[in-house]
Amino acid sequence: MIEQKALAYANMYGVLGTLHKLCELDDSAKKILQKIKKPISVCFDVKNGPCRTFHFDKKGCKITEGAENADCKMSFSSPEKFNLMINEGKPGVPVKGIIKLLVFLSGTFTELTNRLTELLRPSDEALKDRAFFEESTLLTMYTVAGAISGLANSDSIAMISAGNTVDGDVSLGIKDKAQVTIRIKDHRFETLYTEAQNPKAIMEFADIDLAYGLFGGTVSTINEMCKGNIRLAGVLSMVDNINRILDRVSLYLS
Amino acid sequence: MSKYPEYSHNKSREWFNRALDVIPSGIYGHLGPSEGLFLPLEKWPLISSKAEGTYFWDMDGNKYLDLMCAYGPNVLGYNDPEVDAAALEQLKSGNCTTAPSYKMIECAELLVDTVDTADWAYFMKNGTDSTTFAVLCARAYTHRKKVVFFKGYYHGNDPWAMKADYPGITPQDVANNIIVPWFDMEALEKAWEETGGDIAAIIAQPYDHGNFYDNVCATHEKWQAVRKFCDEHGIILIFDDVRTGFRLDLAGSDHYYGIKADIICFCKALANGYNMSAACGREFLKAAASSLSFTGSYWMSAVPFAACIACINKMKRLDTPTLFRQKGEKLTSAFKKAAEENGFSLVVSGEPALFYLRIANDDSLMLHQEWVAECVSRGLFIASHHNHFINAALTDEDIALAADIAYDAFSVVKKRHPEI
DSSP states (O other), X not given: OOOHHHHHHIIIIIIGGGHHHHHHHOHHHHHHHTTOSSOEEEEEEETTSXXXXXXXXXXXXXXXXXXXXXXXXXXXXXXXHHHHHHHHOOOOEEEESHHHHHHHIIIIIHHHHHHHHHHHSOOTTGGGSHHHHHHHHHHHHHHHHHHHHHHHTTOXXXXXXXXXXXXXXXXXXXXXXXXXXXXXXXTEEEEESSOOSSOSEEXXXXXXXXXXXXXXXXXXXXXXXXXXOEEEEEOHHHHHHHHHHHHHHHHHHO | OXXXXXXXXXXXXXXXXXXXXXXXXXXXXXXXXXXXXXXXXXXXOOSEEEEEBTEEEETTOOEEXXXXXXXXXXXXXXXXXXXXXXXXXXXXXXXXOSSOOTHHHHHHHHXXXXXXXXXXXXXXXXXXXXXXXXXXXXXXXXXXXXXXXXTTOOOOSSGGGSOTTSXXXXXXXXXXXXXXXXTOHHHHHHHHHHTTTOEEEEXXXXXXXXXXXXXBOOOHXXXXXXXXXXXXXXXXXXXXXXTTTTTSOTTOHHHHTTOOOSEEEEOTXXXXXXXXXXXXXXXXXXXHHHHOOOOOTTTTOHHHHHHHHHHHHHHHHHTHHHHHHHHHHHHHHHHHHHHHHTTOOEXXXXXXXXXXXXXXXXXXXXXXXXXXXXXXXXXXXXXXXXXXXXXXXOOHHHXXXXXHHHHHHHHHHHHHOTTO
């Protein structure tokens, strides 16, 4: 059962939360960013849900919590309304910097999110290009990592797993490719897009092809773990709980 | 150079690969790697070919001094001659029969004579059957819904005993569960108030022998307070003695901690590996137990009853709880000494008969996992994050060997980590 509020968090922290990595890694996105004449900060404020600000300039995208320093702001009266924007492109209510916001959203922002969709929901044909395949898989990992924290803090079932997770950093990644950190403090989760310096637990996939199979559900996590293709170490109860939340991520973002 | 060369597991691995083809996760549950505890996987034997006393052998012929004891059932030693003789003798007379064998009655009588709180015994196959029975019985007697658990609980794999975030479990399955910290009397009082007195039972293990943290023993005083609370409110006190049963006290772990539970659940050490479990209870619950619709195809098989009788009689003769405490203390002292001599801080917790180990040099447990892997791959089978088990076949020579392998494994890890 999907909860609309939790879906809003998965969308905000998972899907939109990947925009900064898209802008960092993807050549097409970098070209799109060149169209930005002046830096712009857009806040999406969801009533009874998440509120984050996305700061764009020619160099990339940064994300901050809350509405501080936002030039433009779009409000959503409910999580459902925000989810409609993500899934069907229906905008919320512009409340600040209205003209600038509408121009940006209908132009550069849409181009970026369209590119993100191409990468997160790739066609079979596109995946034949190895570079595209790798980029798509990496961005999927970042989306999943963001959604883990989004759901751990909002979904009623994932919050049970979070409630049983001790404090510390969990390193999640693909060997020799990319690592993220899931930081847990007082049962609240935060995704950091940097390698953990002192992880309390580690879950690392052997290669990017395995990661692709796991994210797409074409290979079994348990089987691969039993084959030794997923490296686990440390406080495994943390990994165990994250795996349970991953199951929720696949429900919400499939 | 390591004194004990590392084993290779090629044949075991081949068998495990065959298992993966036809069995979900190859070996599901706690005996296999699917719970992520065999780190790294190549250090572990996975599949066995035979067992004897306190040892088992893998498919490559490697011999393991086994301190996990099949996670509990091996209490007298694998293939104990007395228990096996009783079982084989019974097999010749009949096992799974339409009219149950008289052995069931003899077995129940022996439990009633042995276990302090037992006025009757009810038989099943697994620990989960036993705890599920106990909860059904408590609800049938009290006509109440809620069950109180102590934090970090494990009472088997039936839906009521799991958590809402486990695969296949719904929030409704666990809607009647209340979780409180161990021995928190204020939390118990609060739960009583908030449920309007709708609490059928408190179910708990004798002490907190959870995984991933140091185990915490109980005290007479703490259990007496819980017993008093249950008596005042008409709540059934269920002791889950599945793991600890007959290892702390042959009269039950409730007896060990100075109280009488209303129902006590046994499994692992009952019959030295023959498949059976039991719940024993007090007279006032007998009618409720009789009222339950709760049975299974093999629950009255005679061979395990014969094995159980032989096993309990031998445990009495050997006074296994005293033996296990002594052996556990000797073994863990030797482990601690081996750790200290290599610069490691090894924390030993829980009851000596079911000791739990943790290297405290780092808080990620990764050093501990490294050491455990080096022990296992040199023939000392221990577990990273689970309590261990002593069996009666463990000799002083075995303890010396275990300590020597442990020392060797510590030295291997130390070389890898010069910072220690």
